[in-house]
Amino acid sequence: MSNSSSITEFLLLAFADTRELQLLHFWLFLGIYLAALLGNGLIITAIACDHRLHTPMYFFLLNLSLLDLGSISTTLPKAMANSLWDTRDISYWGCAAQVFLFVALISAEYYLLTIMAYDRYVAICKPLHYGTLLGSRACVRMAAAAWGSGFLYALLHTANTFSIPLCQGNALDQFFCEIPQILKLSCSDIDYLRKAGLIVLSVCLFFLCFVFIVLSYVQIFRAVLRMPSEQGRHKAFSTCLPHLAVVSLFISTSFFAYLKPPSISSPSLDLVMAVVYSVVPPAVNPLIYSMRNQELKDALKKLIQWILHHQQFLEMTLRTSCFITFPGMELLLQKCSCRSWVMWGSQSCGGAPELQLLHFCLFLGIYLAALLGNGLIITAKACDHRLHTPMYFFLLNLSLLDLGSISTTLPKAMANSLWDTRAISYRGCAAQTFFLFLVVAEYFLLTVMAYDRYVAICKPLHYGTLLGSRACVRMAAAAWGSGFPCALMHTAHTFSIPLCQGNAVDQFFCEVPQILKLSCSDSFLREGGLLLVTGFLSFGYDVFIVLSYVQIFRVVLRIPSEQGQHKAFSTCLPHLAMVSFFASTSMFAYLKPPSMSSPSLDLVLAVLYSVVPPAVNPVIYSMRNQELKDALRKLIRHFFSSHELHTSLCK
Numbered sequence: 001m002s003n004s005s006s007i008t009e010f011l012l013l014a015f016a017d018t019r020e021l022q023l024l025h026f027w028l029f030l031g032i033y034l035a036a037l038l039g040n041g042l043i044i045t046a047i048a049c050d051h052r053l054h055t056p057m058y059f060f061l062l063n064l065s066l067l068d069l070g071s072i073s074t075t076l077p078k079a080m081a082n083s084l085w086d087t088r089d090i091s092y093w094g095c096a097a098q099v100f101l102f103v104a105l106i107s108a109e110y111y112l113l114t115i116m117a118y119d120r121y122v123a124i125c126k127p128l129h130y131g132t133l134l135g136s137r138a139c140v141r142m143a144a145a146a147w148g149s150g151f152l153y154a155l156l157h158t159a160n161t162f163s164i165p166l167c168q169g170n171a172l173d174q175f176f177c178e179i180p181q182i183l184k185l186s187c188s189d190i191d192y193l194r195k196a197g198l199i200v201l202s203v204c205l206f207f208l209c210f211v212f213i214v215l216s217y218v219q220i221f222r223a224v225l226r227m228p229s230e231q232g233r234h235k236a237f238s239t240c241l242p243h244l245a246v247v248s249l250f251i252s253t254s255f256f257a258y259l260k261p262p263s264i265s266s267p268s269l270d271l272v273m274a275v276v277y278s279v280v281p282p283a284v285n286p287l288i289y290s291m292r293n294q295e296l297k298d299a300l301k302k303l304i305q306w307i308l309h310h311q312q313f314l315e316m317t318l319r320t321s322c323f324i325t326f327p328g329m330e331l332l333l334q335k336c337s338c339r340s341w342v343m344w345g346s347q348s349c350g351g352a353p354e355l356q357l358l359h360f361c362l363f364l365g366i367y368l369a370a371l372l373g374n375g376l377i378i379t380a381k382a383c384d385h386r387l388h389t390p391m392y393f394f395l396l397n398l399s400l401l402d403l404g405s406i407s408t409t410l411p412k413a414m415a416n417s418l419w420d421t422r423a424i425s426y427r428g429c430a431a432q433t434f435f436l437f438l439v440v441a442e443y444f445l446l447t448v449m450a451y452d453r454y455v456a457i458c459k460p461l462h463y464g465t466l467l468g469s470r471a472c473v474r475m476a477a478a479a480w481g482s483g484f485p486c487a488l489m490h491t492a493h494t495f496s497i498p499l500c501q502g503n504a505v506d507q508f509f510c511e512v513p514q515i516l517k518l519s520c521s522d523s524f525l526r527e528g529g530l531l532l533v534t535g536f537l538s539f540g541y542d543v544f545i546v547l548s549y550v551q552i553f554r555v556v557l558r559i560p561s562e563q564g565q566h567k568a569f570s571t572c573l574p575h576l577a578m579v580s581f582f583a584s585t586s587m588f589a590y591l592k593p594p595s596m597s598s599p600s601l602d603l604v605l606a607v608l609y610s611v612v613p614p615a616v617n618p619v620i621y622s623m624r625n626q627e628l629k630d631a632l633r634k635l636i637r638h639f640f641s642s643h644e645l646h647t648s649l650c651k
Helices: 019-049 056-085 092-125 127-133 136-161 179-183 189-225 230-259 267-278 280-291 294-307 353-383 390-419 426-435 437-458 460-466 469-494 512-516 523-557 562-591 599-610 612-623 626-639 644-649
Strands: 009-011 089-091 330-333 423-425
Touching: 009 092, 019 056, 019 280, 019 294, 019 353, 019 612, 056 092, 056 136, 056 267, 056 280, 056 626, 089 092, 092 127, 092 136, 092 179, 092 189, 092 230, 136 179, 189 230, 230 267, 230 280, 267 280, 280 294, 280 353, 353 390, 353 612, 353 626, 390 426, 390 437, 390 469, 390 599, 390 612, 423 426, 426 437, 426 469, 426 512, 437 460, 437 469, 437 523, 437 562, 469 512, 523 562, 562 599, 562 612, 599 612, 612 626
Parallel strands: none
Antiparallel strands: 009 089, 330 423
16 A cells, blocks of 8 residues: 555454454453443433532543543444454544544543642642632633643644555554554654654653642642541542542553553553553543542432332331241341351441442443343344244243343342442342242243254254244243242242241342241241252253253264254354253252351352353353354444444445
8 A cells, every 4th residue: 555545444453363252352341331331421410410519529520421431432332343243444534533532532531630630739738719719610611621632632643643654554453543553554764753753742741741640649648648637638538549540540551551662562562551541441430439439429329219219129227026027027138248248247248338339330240241132132033034933032032031030139239239238128028039930931941942952953854843933932931931830839938937037138139048047947948848849840951951962962973064063063052051050050059068058159159040141141142153143243233324333344
C-alpha cells in the first residue's frame, strides 16, 4: 500500500486463534462491559435523583461516570464483536472515529481527575472559601473545560495521525485503534518521529497535571493529619483516598503504556497494558468510589429500594423465636461475604463491606451473563427456522429453566450482599424452596435430551416418528410437570415440621437440608428419607443417561467418516459435559455423608449446582455447535444492522 488513502480497513489484533478462547474472551469482556454500564449508570442516576448529592464533588463524579461510559463503549463493543464473529477488520473511517472518541474521552477524564483533586484541596484546606471558589457556575465551567480540551486535543492528534502516509500494511497489534500502533505503519521515521514528538509534548502536559495532583494531595494530607478529631480525619480520607486510587491506577498504566522503552515492548505486553488502562478503570471506578463513601452508598441503596419497593426482600426487621411455624417469622440467610460461617448468634458479617460489594459484583456479572446468554439462545431458536428441530426445542426449554432457577436464588443473595442484611420472610423462604422445582425439571429435561441424542444417532430412520412435534411437547411438558409435584411435596413436608433450633440457615438461599437442621425432633430423618428416595430417582435418570451414551459412542465410533464423527460429537459432548457437572455436584451436595459436611463446603457446592450451570450452559452448547453459532451471529447482526459495525463485517 503506497499511502494511507489506499487503506480501506485495518486489521485489529485477535485475542486468540481457537474458537473456544475467542468465545471465552467475548463472555469475559461482556461481563466487564455490563458491570461498567450498570455501576456507572447507578452512580449517574443516584446523583441526579438525590438532592443531598447535588454538590461539586458529586457533580464531577457524575461527569467522570459519563466519560467512563463513553470510553469503554468506544473500544469494547468492537472487540467483543470481533471475538464473537471471528473477524478482525474495522473500516478506515471507523478506526479514525475510534481514535478521536477514545483520545477525547480519556484526555477529558484526566483533566477532570485533576479538577477533582483541586476540589478536594479546596474542601479540606480552604473550607471557608469552598462556596466561593467552587460555586455552580465555576463547576460547570471547569467540567466544560475538561470536555472541551479533550475534544480539541483529540482533534489535533487524529488529524495528525491520519495525515501520515502508511505503507507498512494494515495490521494493528492492538484490539482497538491505538495511535502508537498506527504510527508503526508509517512510511518513514521522519513521520513517526514528528508524531512521536507530539505524543511526548502531550505527556509533558499530562505530567504537569500529575504534579498538580501530587502537590494538592501533599497539602491535603498535611491538613488532615493536623485534624484533632479522628472522625474528621476518617471522613476526609473517605472522600480523598478513592480519588487518589483511581488517579494512581489510571496514570501509572497509561504512562507506562505510552512511555515504556521499545526494548521491552511486545504485542502481549501492549495488549495487557491497553486492557488495564482502557477497560479496567471504567469498570472499577464505581466500586472504588462507593466502597468508602457512605453518602453515595446510602443514595444507591435508596435508589435500588425505590426501584424494587414492592419486592418482598425489603423487609429488614430481624425477629427471633423458638419456633418458626407461622408466616410472620423470618429466616436469617448466610451472607456470601461471611468468613465466620457458624457465628450466627453474635454478630453479622457486615464488618467487611468491601467483600460484600465484591460478591455482589461477582454475582451480578454471573447473573447478567446468564440472562444474556440464555436470552440469546431463546431468541435465536424462536427466530431461526433452521433451529426448529427437537434438539433445539429442548435446548430452548433448558434455557427457560436456567433463567428461572438462577432468578430464584441469585437476586436475593445479591440484595443481601449489597444492603448488608440477612433476612427473608417465612413465606418468601417457602416460595424460594418451591420454585427450586425448576432444578428438578431441568434434571428430567437433561434425561429427555439424552434420549433425543440416542434416537438421532442410533435410530436416525425412526427419528421423525419417535420425536415428532407432539411427542416433543409431551416430553417437555412432562419435564416441567414432574418438577411441580416434587417441589410441592418437599415444600409442604419441610414447612410442616416444627423448627426450634433458631432461625439461621447456613446457606445463601433456602435449601431444604439446611432448613431441616432446625427441626425439633427426628422429623429430620423422615424428610431425609424423602430426599433419599428423590436421590435414587435421580440415580435412575443417571443410569438411563449413561446407557444412552454408551450406545451413542458405540455407534459414533463405527462411523467411517471423520466429519460424521465430529458432527455427532459436537452435538453430544456439550450435553454430556453439562449432565456430568450438574449431576455430580447436586448429588454430592444432597447425599454426602454428614461427617464431611461443613458450611463452607455446602456453600461451594450450592453455588456449583445452582449458579454455575445457568451461566455456562449457553457457552457450552454454543461452543461446538456451528448451527447455533451461525444463528446467534445472524441474530446479533440483525440487531446491529444499522450500525457501522455490521456493514464493515458484511462487505
